[in-house]
Amino acid sequence: MKNVAVFGAGRIGRIHAANLAALPGVQLKYVCDAVPAAAADLAQALGAEVSTIDAVFADPSIDAMAICSPTSTHSELITRAAAAGKHIFCEKPVDLSVPRAEAVAQAVAAAGVGCMIGFQRRFDPTFNEARRRMDAGEIGKPEMLVITSRDPGAPPVDYIKQSGGIFRDMLIHDFDVFRWILCADGDEAAWLSATGSVLTDPAVGAAGDFDCTAVTIRTTKGRLCQINTTRRAAYGYDQRFEVLGSAGLLQCGNHTPSEVLQWDANGVKADKPEAFFLQRYAAAYRLEIEHFFACLQSGQPFKTTVQDGVLAQKLADAAAQSAQTGQPVVL
Amino acid sequence: MKNVAVFGAGRIGRIHAANLAALPGVQLKYVCDAVPAAAADLAQALGAEVSTIDAVFADPSIDAMAICSPTSTHSELITRAAAAGKHIFCEKPVDLSVPRAEAVAQAVAAAGVGCMIGFQRRFDPTFNEARRRMDAGEIGKPEMLVITSRDPGAPPVDYIKQSGGIFRDMLIHDFDVFRWILCADGDEAAWLSATGSVLTDPAVGAAGDFDCTAVTIRTTKGRLCQINTTRRAAYGYDQRFEVLGSAGLLQCGNHTPSEVLQWDANGVKADKPEAFFLQRYAAAYRLEIEHFFACLQSGQPFKTTVQDGVLAQKLADAAAQSAQTGQPVVL
Amino acid sequence: MKNVAVFGAGRIGRIHAANLAALPGVQLKYVCDAVPAAAADLAQALGAEVSTIDAVFADPSIDAMAICSPTSTHSELITRAAAAGKHIFCEKPVDLSVPRAEAVAQAVAAAGVGCMIGFQRRFDPTFNEARRRMDAGEIGKPEMLVITSRDPGAPPVDYIKQSGGIFRDMLIHDFDVFRWILCADGDEAAWLSATGSVLTDPAVGAAGDFDCTAVTIRTTKGRLCQINTTRRAAYGYDQRFEVLGSAGLLQCGNHTPSEVLQWDANGVKADKPEAFFLQRYAAAYRLEIEHFFACLQSGQPFKTTVQDGVLAQKLADAAAQSAQTGQPVVL
Amino acid sequence: MKNVAVFGAGRIGRIHAANLAALPGVQLKYVCDAVPAAAADLAQALGAEVSTIDAVFADPSIDAMAICSPTSTHSELITRAAAAGKHIFCEKPVDLSVPRAEAVAQAVAAAGVGCMIGFQRRFDPTFNEARRRMDAGEIGKPEMLVITSRDPGAPPVDYIKQSGGIFRDMLIHDFDVFRWILCADGDEAAWLSATGSVLTDPAVGAAGDFDCTAVTIRTTKGRLCQINTTRRAAYGYDQRFEVLGSAGLLQCGNHTPSEVLQWDANGVKADKPEAFFLQRYAAAYRLEIEHFFACLQSGQPFKTTVQDGVLAQKLADAAAQSAQTGQPVVL
Known part of the structure; x- marks a missing residue:
């Protein structure tokens, strides 16, 4: 039985807490949040106790923690957790500053604990199936990747101001998908051009x-990636990518609430995509936390390490710089 | 808190037991099965106790039961449960004999307990969305229904021999869909012709x-329904229907494991449908058991009553007779 | 060079006249119509002359004729054309009376001329590709056929009154598709049940x-076919069929004016099907007339003979009788 | 009646010649080609005469010409045709050199003749329908454009050597689509970055x-366009674009030879896209030449002027320069 604490009882904290509480062999013991009522609500709903960060780190019965608190707290919490010998699941990003993220990665490595970053797209059944077929050679060697990543609406401007900007806040997922899909054999970004x-x-x-x-990225091996992003797609949350290989194309489409087609005088209407990330990636959130504990059990490496978090952050920095200066960045 | 016993720890019993055990306000207390090891495995996995039918009926703390045992046991178990004042969720069918099913319905009515039959298709998100739009008038008045219902492969012949035949075993679901979709306003089947x-x-x-x-059915209002069925579709479990209304068509497509399209020299390949009923109707099974307890809580009527079970059975009988004689049946 | 006369300058006559006039090696020489202005318009547009039926039959330079006049004139015109030694392309149906249609078939056989009936669906690129793959064994042995055949709106009641009824007027095409797809190996209908x-x-x-x-048809080999039809589909002209085989399914979808998908707040909207038969079967009309002249040239048999016309008519008769009596017909 | 000469009896010349010969009010009078046999074959097939360039320019009965000869001949032939007072339909591109293309545009303007450039994609029914809906405001204001443009296989290297390079040879069409879709209100490219x-x-x-x-382009109004291209898509000729607007998305899919779906043990297989440009754009070629003569008749401006040819060429030059230097180009 793994005993776990969750830091952060907001939207994403509640998702992870419910998913891990439902896993066999995992017990959600503590919930911590700066807002006591939020912590109490979540703890009660899942049969856990409210606690404090200090108490959690001091409790030797705690094996692992899920960090779902604001981005600005991630690096400190990971570092402390590592020092306390706890395994860590942390929501993306590691940190908005690449140097700080690298320091965190070193702390994790030094402590020898596991640290998995919540790039949930790698666990989405559709995206995962594309990667599986790519690995199985079904489209030959990968050559190009086109990512379409569009939110249904922008967050409040106050959020945007402290978000690190669209490249670090939103495209961080797309940079991770780029690395996961186009750099699966150890290739990496060599040249990046971004505009906004x-x-x-x-x-x-x-x-x-x-x-x-x-954004356009060229890898060391000459592979090409294009990412197009908007904060506001009037038709909803649009999450697609397609990877072209020497023998074919794998195209990942959106998920929909139902498979109903309505035929009438206006045309043939299918559902819009799932509303937003909580719906679209519901299975992915469940599968990633299951993966986290399965790896702790088996000793297998995580699919999304703290190093993946650092490298995605570097691409986000490069993109922000390129869009600011109008000049490409050589990596 | 509702205390519940599950009768039958086979494939479908395990599904229902796990789903109801995960519901807030519901406690799975007992599992009964003729095979002690099956009961013990399921009980242990879900933190319940093994018990016997007699003990369950005698236990005043038990509010409801889920009957997931073989078809031949349904009518007796429902009748006894009704007599014991327990609410009943029972897998389809009520009974292979219409008179016995009617007797069961009377016993339930006399006892004043709730009895819901597990026609899970009414809870499938896609089918349910079609019905919702139909009710909202989006396709005008319903006129025709075409049901395609194909299994990926036949069950063992030993099962077939005691199944009551394809109309009672497999099409029972399709007859219920017919009634649910085309008879939503109180219409009923008037003429049926079947061949096999x-x-x-x-x-x-x-x-x-x-x-x-x-099978073809004409209703009292002249609406038409066609059902085509096979035990063996080489491409998997095919579960579609489309309802034509005076202002449009609602078409329910299959669900798939992923939304990947693979483009290569052979064409553009999408996933096959979900493998079989456990996958295709996973959400439906979860939602129907949630509905059962929600209705017990609220006092609202079930969406699939014991009477629905009796009426579907009558259509199955008529179809079997028609296919045997080559003559239509007037209902 | 084949010299050709067209009888009938209405909607379908104009289609065939334009298509055959564009073929290399074919010259449209005469146009005949009971309405002189119609004949004159069409003749002028395509560089032909207006003529009369008698004159055409008497002109030894005429090799073939396309009969596009009203159904009631077909049998007489085919018979006279056969007697005059002209090859015949005739729009469906041969005749609304099966005995008259059979007499026509005998007259054609006796005269030794070619007579092709305009079942254009056999020339549709989509339907034809399905048949091609079936012949290539890609779905194993055919077992079931489901035909969805829906018009966008009913013709005037005056037309309906002299149409022979929906089975002879509209489903005649579907009966031909049934025979073409499910009876390709010489199988034939054995039992038919229809209702309306x-x-x-x-x-x-x-x-x-x-x-x-x-309509439901069972063949001698036990294959099953279901046909659903309406005169009024609010979303347009719906022309689909799917054939299930022992190793797979071939599904023929509608054609659309464009491949545009519109994603907005209401959903993802595709085009309605092509408006009506002139649009949906534009390629088929072109290809069938090309086939007619190619067969005249090569001596190969037509894909749709006068005998196919007779057999479709017999199925239409059986369906009309079954729907009238409520009893199946054994063929 | 417009009398027309076609220069070039190769693949594309034969297409245009056949299409214009079939138009009412248009007569194909002459065919010219450096290879006499090619000219003779085409002339005979369409009932025209073989002639020479000089003779055509000298013939006062000739109203217009279709220039389908190699790219290197375009500027000279357009200039001479303009001087001779003939209207001009010319295959893309105007010229591989922007200054020469601009000189040609001036010559055309000075002569007052019509000159239409064969950017056939603007006439494709799918692309055209997308533009129509955009103009009708169905997706609000355009914001982003993603073009996927992939050939099924590279041409011979000898062709590539004298093609002007992939940006001038292949993407010239995509640059025109960019201008047609994203700059429909007078917007133009302001910044371009390309890599290869x-x-x-x-x-x-x-x-x-x-x-x-x-390639990425930002317009003066800040709209964004991304174009991804390959010479070799293993699954065929992939021609899609999608335009995102403030109120929705219009997505143009590929065309396919048939609408057959094949369901079997491997999945659900749809057709590959149409094989290559002759098939994919068959309707567009027909419609563009019809447009050319309709404009000559009505005096309306062409949808694709020589100026459009010049501006697409400038974008091709900028892209070639950017890909060579690794630096963006400000336009």
């Missing part, structure tokens, strides 16, 4: 950010 | 059954 | 016809 | 060209 615009809301621009971006 | 063939396995014919069937 | 309703317009019922029908 | 790789055939690299490219 403010097309959906001037307030985003006033906050110093973009709401639409276009 | 043995095309996939002569052993099915030797057992006195068909493996492919074609 | 009046759901879209009481005037159709007052005219003694149905507007919605459901 | 040699992934499919080293011989392409040895010839100084790329076989895979990724």
Whole structure:
């Protein structure tokens, strides 16, 4: 039985807490949150206790923790958890600063604990099946990747101001998908060009950010990746990618609430994509936390390490710089 | 808190037991099975106790039971449960004999307990969304229904011999869908014509059954329904229906394990449908048991009553008779 | 060079005339129509002359004719053309009376001329590709056929009154598809059950016809076919069929004007099917007339003979009788 | 009646010649080609005469010409045709050199003749329908465009060597689509970044060209466009684009030879896209030449002017420069 504490009882904390509480061999023991009522609600719903960070680190019965608190707390909590010898599941990103993220990675390595970063897309059944077929050679050697990543609407401008910007906040997932799919054989980004615009809301621009971006990456082996992103797709949460190989193409489509087609005088209408990430990646969230504990059990490496978190962060930095200067970045 | 016993720890019993055990406000207290090891395994996995039928009926703390034992036991167990004042969730069918099923329905009514029959398709997210739009008037008045219902492979001939035949064993679900979709306003079947063939396995014919069937139903209001069925679709479990209304068509497609399209020299390949009923109707099984307890809580009527079970059985009888005689049946 | 006359300058006559006039090695010489202005318009547009039926039959330079005049004229015109030694392309049906159609078939056989019936669906690129793959064994042995055949709206009641009824007027095409797909190896219909309703317009019922029908056919080899039909599908002209074989399924979908998908707040919208038969079967009309002249040139048999016309007519008769009596017909 | 000469009896010349010969009010009078046999074959097939360039320019009965000869001849032939007062339909591109293309545009303007460039994609029914809906406001204001443009296989290296490179030879169409879709309101490219790789055939690299490219364009209004291209898609000719607007998305899919879906043990297989440009754009070629003569008749402006040819060429030049230097180009 693994005893676990969850830090953060917000939207994503509640997801992870419920998923891990349902796993055989895992017990959710503590919930911590800066807002006591949030911690109490979640703890009660799942039969856990409210606790404090200090108490959790001091409790030798705790094996692992899930860090779901604000981004600004991640590096400190990971570092302390590592020092306390606890295994760590941490939501993305490691840290908005690459040097700090690297320091965290070193601390984790030094402590010898497990640290998995929550890049949940690698656990999505559709994306995962594409990667599986790619590994099985069904499309030959990968050559190009096109990622379409669009949110249904922008978050509040106050959030955007402290988000690190669209490349670090939103595209961090896409940079990880790029590395997971196009660099699966050890290839890495060699050249990156990014540009952005403010097309959906001037307030985003006033906050110093973009709401639409276009990124191109060329790898050491000459593979090409294009990522297009917007904060506001009127038709919902659009999460697709396609990878072209020497023998074919794998195309990952959106998931939908139902498989109903409605035929009428206006045309043939299918469902919009699942509403947002909580719906779209519901299975992925469940599978990633299951993977975390399965790896702790088996000693197998995680699919998404703290190093993956650092490398995605570096791409985000490069993209932000390129979009700012109008010049490509050689990596 | 509702205390529940599950009768039957086979394939479908394990599904229902796990789903109800995960519901807030519901406690799985007992598991009963003729095979002690099966009962013990399931009870242990879900933190319940092994018990016997007699003990369960005698235990005043038990509120409800889920009957997942063989078909031949259903009518007796429902009748005894009703007599004991327990609420009943029972897998389809009520009974292979219409008179016995009617007697069961009377016993339930007399006892004043709730009895829901497990026609899980009414809870499938896709089928349910079609019905919701139909009710919302999005396709006008319903006129025709076409049901495609194909299994990936036939069960063992020994099962077929005691199954009541393809109409009572397999199409029972389709007859319920017919009533649920085309008779939602109180319409009922008025004329039925069925025919069948043995095309996939002569052993099915030797057992006195068909493996492919074609049924047509005309309702009192003149609506038309066609059902095509086979025991063996080489491409998997095919579960579709489409309902034509005066203003449009609602078409329910299959569900798939992933949304990957593979483009290569052979064409553009999508996934096969979900493998079989446990996968295809995983959400439906979860939602129907949730509905059962929600209705017990709220006092609302079940979406699938024992009467629905009786009426589907009558259609199955009529179809079997029609296919045998080559003549239509007026209902 | 083959010299050709077209009888009938209505909607379908204009299609065939334009298609044959564009073929290399074919010259449209004459156009005949009871309405002189119609004949003149078409003749002028395509560089032909207006003529009369008698003159055409008497002109030894005429090799072939395309009969596109009203159904009631078909049998007489085919018979006279055969007697005059002209090859014949005739729109469906041969005749609304099976005995007359059989007499026509005998006259054609006796004269030794070619006579092809315009069952254009056999030339549709999609349907044809399905048949090609079936012949290539890609789905094993055929077992079941489901045909969905829906018009966008009913013709005027005056037309319906002299149409022979929905089975002879509209389903004649579906009966031919049934024979073409499910009886490709010489199998034939053995048992047929049909029913119909009046759901879209009481005037159709007052005219003694149905507007919605459901037909089931069992063949000598036990294969099953279901056909569902309506005169009025609110979403347009719906022309699909699917054939299940022992190793797979071939599903023929509708054609659409464009491949645009529109994603917005309402869902993901594809085009409705092509508007009606002139659009849906534009390629088929072109290919069938090309086939007619190619066969005249090569001496190969037509894909749709006068005998196919007779046999489809017999199925239409059986269906009309079954729907009238409520009893199946053994063929 | 418009009398027309066709220059070039190769693959594309034969297409245009056949299409214009079939138009009412248009007569194909002459065919010219450096290879006499090619000219003779085409002239005979369509009832035209073989002639020479000089004779055509000198013939006052000739109203217009279709220039389908090699790219290197375009600027001279357009200039001479303009001087001779003939209207011009010319295959893309105007010229591989932007200054020469601009000189040609000036010559055309000075002569007052019509000159349409064969950017056939603007006439494709699917692409055209997307533009129509965009103009109708169905997706609000356009914001992003993603173009996927992939050939089924590279042309011979000898062709590549004199093609002007992939940006001028292949992407010229995509640059025109970019301008047609994203700049429909007068917007233009402001910033362009391109990169390329040699992934499919080293011989392409040895010839100084790329076989895979990724281009990003930002317009004056901040709209973003990404184009991904390869010379070799193993699954065929892939021609898609999608335009995101403030209120929705329009997605243009591939066309296929048939609408057959094959379901079997391997999955559900749809057709590959149409084989190559002659099949994919068959309707577009027909519609563009019809448009050319319709505009000559009505005096309406062409949808694709010589100026469009010049501006697409400038984007091709900028992309080639960017991919060579690794630096973006400000336009």
